[in-house]
Amino acid sequence: MDRIRDLASQKAAVIFTKSSCCMCHSTKALFYDLGASPAIHELDQDENGREMELALRVLGCNPIVPSVFIGGQFVGSTKDVISLHVDGSLKKMLINAKAIWF
Amino acid sequence: MAGTKVKIGADDNNNRRSASSVMPSFFSQTPVSNPMGTEANATQSSRLSDYGVLEQYMGFRVGDPSGISQSPRFTSAADGRLSGADLHSQAFNMTRPSTSTLFPGSQVIQFHKSLAPMPNIVSASNAQHENWGDSNMADSSSRTDTSTDAEPGDKNFEMGQSAAVVISDSTDKSKERNQDQKTLRRLAQNREAARKSRLRKKAYVQQLENSRMKLTQLEQEVQQARQQGVYITSTADQSHTGSANGVLAFDAEYARWMEEQNRLINELRTAVSSHTNDVELRNIVSNAITHFNDVFRLKGNGAKADVFHILLGMWKTPAERCFMWIGGFRPSELLKLLVNQLEPLSEQQLTGIFNLQQSSHQAEDALSQGMDALQQSLGETLATGSSGSEGSSGNVANYMGQMAMAMGKLGTLEGFIRQADNLRQQTLQQMHRILTTKQSARALLLINDYFSRLRALSSLWLARPQES
Numbered sequence: 001m002d003r004i005r006d007l008a009s010q011k012a013a014v015i016f017t018k019s020s021c022c023m024c025h026s027t028k029a030l031f032y033d034l035g036a037s038p039a040i041h042e043l044d045q046d047e048n049g050r051e052m053e054l055a056l057r058v059l060g061c062n063p064i065v066p067s068v069f070i071g072g073q074f075v076g077s078t079k080d081v082i083s084l085h086v087d088g089s090l091k092k093m094l095i096n097a098k099a100i101w102f
Numbered sequence: 103m104a105g106t107k108v109k110i111g112a113d114d115n116n117n118r119r120s121a122s123s124v125m126p127s128f129f130s131q132t133p134v135s136n137p138m139g140t141e142a143n144a145t146q147s148s149r150l151s152d153y154g155v156l157e158q159y160m161g162f163r164v165g166d167p168s169g170i171s172q173s174p175r176f177t178s179a180a181d182g183r184l185s186g187a188d189l190h191s192q193a194f195n196m197t198r199p200s201t202s203t204l205f206p207g208s209q210v211i212q213f214h215k216s217l218a219p220m221p222n223i224v225s226a227s228n229a230q231h232e233n234w235g236d237s238n239m240a241d242s243s244s245r246t247d248t249s250t251d252a253e254p255g256d257k258n259f260e261m262g263q264s265a266a267v268v269i270s271d272s273t274d275k276s277k278e279r280n281q282d283q284k285t286l287r288r289l290a291q292n293r294e295a296a297r298k299s300r301l302r303k304k305a306y307v308q309q310l311e312n313s314r315m316k317l318t319q320l321e322q323e324v325q326q327a328r329q330q331g332v333y334i335t336s337t338a339d340q341s342h343t344g345s346a347n348g349v350l351a352f353d354a355e356y357a358r359w360m361e362e363q364n365r366l367i368n369e370l371r372t373a374v375s376s377h378t379n380d381v382e383l384r385n386i387v388s389n390a391i392t393h394f395n396d397v398f399r400l401k402g403n404g405a406k407a408d409v410f411h412i413l414l415g416m417w418k419t420p421a422e423r424c425f426m427w428i429g430g431f432r433p434s435e436l437l438k439l440l441v442n443q444l445e446p447l448s449e450q451q452l453t454g455i456f457n458l459q460q461s462s463h464q465a466e467d468a469l470s471q472g473m474d475a476l477q478q479s480l481g482e483t484l485a486t487g488s489s490g491s492e493g494s495s496g497n498v499a500n501y502m503g504q505m506a507m508a509m510g511k512l513g514t515l516e517g518f519i520r521q522a523d524n525l526r527q528q529t530l531q532q533m534h535r536i537l538t539t540k541q542s543a544r545a546l547l548l549i550n551d552y553f554s555r556l557r558a559l560s561s562l563w564l565a566r567p568q569e570s
Contacts, residue, residue: 022475030468086465
């Protein structure tokens with residue numbers, strides 16, 4: 001959990017993914033399209049991957065990947081991100097966290 | 103002055119030239135503009151003051167809403183979303199920065215350009231006339247009608263004819279007779295063609311009616327058969343009873359959902375046309391919107407049972423199926439269809455709908471990219487062949503490994519359908535938040551009409567007469 005929190009606070013937008021996950025690909029694509037440059041951490045490429053997975057599960061992230069953090073705060077998985085984007089909240093969060101400027 | 107209409111230009115390309123050539127004659131008609139007429143002969147030093155008067159004058163003209171609305175080309179160029187009520191104020195606001203027709207700045211510059219070489223206004227306007235296009239500028243003061251092109255054209259015709267009449271009188275008469283005969287023949291042919299067309303149309307409509315009756319009969323039969331648990335499927339490879347039951351269950355539940363949806367829509371339609379009070383209308387609209395949640399839930403269950411049944415839209419009509427996006431409609435497309443028919447929308451609403459369109463489009467792109475990545479990844483997995491020199495057990499193990507991986511990837515399809523449905527649901531709800539109750543009601547009716555027409559189109563297409 002510490003490692004998650006640690007990494008999540010290092011950049012305005014952080015996404016935990018797995019290299020084989022295509023839904024992660026979608027989430028990344030959305031962030032890039034918005035002009036954000038999220039930090040991507042692939043759990044299957046990380047030596048502590050298993051523990052991080054468990055930590056994310058405890059946090060309530062379902063499915064575990066992609067797991068999105070903005071401004072150090074846990075946002076959720078793809079469904080949450082898309083819902084927030086549709087009502088305009090995602091952009092506001094990214095602007096507040098200074099991940100994007102407009 | 104306010105009542106005087108002026109033809110601003112034959113077409114957009116001629117705007118600048120026509121504008122500058124309009125001005126001289128326009129000014130000559132009205133008392134206020136006389137200062138311009140006289141100052142046209144003024145020296146360079148007073149040209150700047152010409153500007154000032156012209157700007158003021160054009161500024162006034164531009165600000166006159168009746169002038170704007172009476173230009174037919176303008177209304178067609180304006181955003182189609184705007185209703186008549188909003189056209190004057192909103193259209194003016196929206197197009198002020200962009201149109202060259204009525205923008206004072208650009209026209210002033212053009213006017214200045216025409217002034218420079220020719221201090222004499224009259225000769226300037228004559229020179230511009232050749233560039234005008236069809237309209238006849240010889241009699242400029244009579245050119246006061248914006249709506250018809252016929253008048254100037256007619257004058258042209260008349261003037262041309264008067265010259266030609268004297269020369270060839272006798273040959274004209276026989277030519278005229280031929281012309282008459284040709285015209286009569288042409289009219290007769292037109293009538294005949296129209297009659298034949300009407301008969302064809304009648305026959306076709308008759309055919310449609312017959313097909314429609316046959317269709318409803320068939321639908322009823324299928325419905326009955328389904329309820330009796332008969333296994334109906336269009337694909338040959340649904341052999342596994344588990345998924346078949348799931349598919350059957352989904353189809354049956356979807357049919358029930360459609361019936362309920364139709365009932366809600368009819369209730370909504372009645373409420374709208376009978377101008378029910380706002381509170382009650384809000385209830386009915388809310389029910390209809392919430393009912394959409396049910397179909398997304400159904401599809402989720404269906405996708406668990408058989409993801410390809412949902413993804414390929416086997417439960418939809420062919421035309422719907424053709425234009426699907428990840429197992430359903432494309433939210434941004436739907437919004438695009440609606441926005442033109444939901445007028446009048448406030449500025450805030452327009453912004454909201456535009457943002458919603460953009461957001462849903464971005465989400466759609468993201469999900470589409472994920473699907474593409476999935477396809478690519480699956481292809482790579484299946485295409486990875488073993489290099490042959492290994493033992494047979496190694497090959498089998500490889501193959502099994504590949505298949506296991508491929509199976510895992512296919513499993514993610516369900517997730518994509520779920521996210522796509524979530525996007526559809528969120529978009530509908532956000533749209534509902536942006537619109538007023540009446541607008542939401544109208545939107546729901548429009549959506550329903552669109553899909554039922556698409557379904558009807560499928561039926562017509564399937565029942566169309568085909569030449570062997």
